[in-house]
Amino acid sequence: MNFVDQNVRHTLFTWTAQADFSPLALAGGEGAWFWDVEGRRYLDLASVVVSANAGHNHPRILAAMRRQLDQLVVAGPGMATEIRGRVAYDLSKVTPPGLDRFLFTLGGADANEHAIKMARLVTGRQKVLCRLHSYHGATFGALSFSSDPRSAPFLPGLPGVIHAKDPYCYRCPWDTSPEVCDRPCISHIEKIILAENPSTIAAVLMETVPGTNGGYFPPLDYYRELRKICDRYDILLVLDEVLTGFGRTGRWFAINHYDGVPDMLTLGKGITSGHAPLGAVAVNERIARHFDTNTLMTGLTHTAHPVSLAAALGNLEALQQESLVERSRNLGERLADWLKQIKGQHAIVGDVRSAGLYGCIEFKEGVEVVQFKKAAMERGVHLLVRGQCLFIAPPLVISERHLDEGLETVAKILCNAQR
Numbered sequence: 001m002n003f004v005d006q007n008v009r010h011t012l013f014t015w016t017a018q019a020d021f022s023p024l025a026l027a028g029g030e031g032a033w034f035w036d037v038e039g040r041r042y043l044d045l046a047s048v049v050v051s052a053n054a055g056h057n058h059p060r061i062l063a064a065m066r067r068q069l070d071q072l073v074v075a076g077p078g079m080a081t082e083i084r085g086r087v088a089y090d091l092s093k094v095t096p097p098g099l100d101r102f103l104f105t106l107g108g109a110d111a112n113e114h115a116i117k118m119a120r121l122v123t124g125r126q127k128v129l130c131r132l133h134s135y136h137g138a139t140f141g142a143l144s145f146s147s148d149p150r151s152a153p154f155l156p157g158l159p160g161v162i163h164a165k166d167p168y169c170y171r172c173p174w175d176t177s178p179e180v181c182d183r184p185c186i187s188h189i190e191k192i193i194l195a196e197n198p199s200t201i202a203a204v205l206m207e208t209v210p211g212t213n214g215g216y217f218p219p220l221d222y223y224r225e226l227r228k229i230c231d232r233y234d235i236l237l238v239l240d241e242v243l244t245g246f247g248r249t250g251r252w253f254a255i256n257h258y259d260g261v262p263d264m265l266t267l268g269k270g271i272t273s274g275h276a277p278l279g280a281v282a283v284n285e286r287i288a289r290h291f292d293t294n295t296l297m298t299g300l301t302h303t304a305h306p307v308s309l310a311a312a313l314g315n316l317e318a319l320q321q322e323s324l325v326e327r328s329r330n331l332g333e334r335l336a337d338w339l340k341q342i343k344g345q346h347a348i349v350g351d352v353r354s355a356g357l358y359g360c361i362e363f364k365e366g367v368e369v370v371q372f373k374k375a376a377m378e379r380g381v382h383l384l385v386r387g388q389c390l391f392i393a394p395p396l397v398i399s400e401r402h403l404d405e406g407l408e409t410v411a412k413i414l415c416n417a418q419r
């Protein structure tokens with residue numbers, strides 16, 4: 001049995017029925033590219049799952065992991081290690097002001113679950129207000145916070161989770177247009193809080209900029225006003241930056257485009273650029289102080305794993321020393337120009353949106369978007385599609401030439417579809 005047969009016979013793949021699933025047989029990767037066992041190379045315009053921000057097999061990340069392997073590999077959750085201190089210190093230099101203490105988790109979903117556990121412990125309240133089109137991870141709690149086709153088979157989810165309408169201007173739930181908009185998306189949140197009784201709500205949990213549920217950008221005053229509402233009712237604001245963190249949108253975090261700092265920020269994916277599993281919850285002084293005298297009633301055997309933290313350290317070094325956040329911002333202008341052209345040229349395109357190297361083409365209803373992913377793979381380009389959206393989120397190390405070539409391939413595929 002070759003290794004692909006062993007995979008198929010003895011492992012289960014997620015988000016798919018198994019019988020007809022034929023996985024790509026991955027052999028290696030470097031920078032913005034990966035290749036399969038037959039040597040076929042793919043330009044990765046999706047950064048795997050919007051996770052490999054620093055690219056595949058980044059030498060600095062690999063070197064940091066190798067150093068750690070020689071130094072210390074096994075550590076318990078209650079033990080201090082050099083790498084744990086170093087990563088937390090370095091992270092605190094890039095996270096938004098005041099968010100300088102970290103709980104390390106194993107990935108993004110459990111970062112969100114832990115943020116909400118902490119919010120409940122700090123406030124003594126139970127409810128969580130989330131958004132109607134959202135994804136916070138596949139574990140049971142995180143799926144309950146989400147509102148997405150992926151949560152549907154598990155309903156009812158956790159009690160006490162409320163979903164508010166989205167600040168999604170292209171498909172505005174209130175049918176307002178940006179010129180006359182008086183932000184019903186913001187006042188709506190306060191109305192829900194009042195109807196639910198503010199003293200029962202522990203936290204508002206939202207993706208700063210949604211990932212696969214639309215890749216849209218809430219209005220610029222959204223988080224400033226949301227912060228005010230949360231303060232008015234003493235509700236904690238938790239922002240999920242699992243997908244948008246670590247330079248994806250051309251800033252360290254998507255919240256850096258806005259005013260308003262959350263009480264907690266959840267991190268994952270780009271924290272190690274996919275080189276090892278890791279997530280984190282960054283918390284402010286208020287949350288941290290609560291746990292000075294109250295037990296932090298949680299724990300994970302592999303929390304703060306030294307090798308995952310070493311990957312995070314190498315990743316931070318790569319992002320900083322190679323100015324990859326600025327690179328995302330600069331290449332992002334190229335991507336934004338291309339997206340505008342695409343919108344002008346193709347009647348099947350409904351809207352285009354982007355910040356940094358996080359771009360989204362939203363197609364009109366009726367356009368079958370999965371066909372574009374298949375067509376791109378046949379031409380050696382890896383894309384992410386979901387619902388009506390096609391995402392362009394390459395590693396931040398991609399060269400201008402390869403970005404242009406990848407976009408050219410996507411443009412050709414859209415031309416063919418238009419005919």
Ligand SMILES: Cc1ncc(COP(=O)(O)O)c(C=O)c1O
Binds near residue numbers: 135138
């Ligand atoms: C916004 C967001 N939050 C949380 C998660 C869950 O992260 P993980 O799959 O690492 O648990 C994801 C994963 O896609 C995500 O996009």
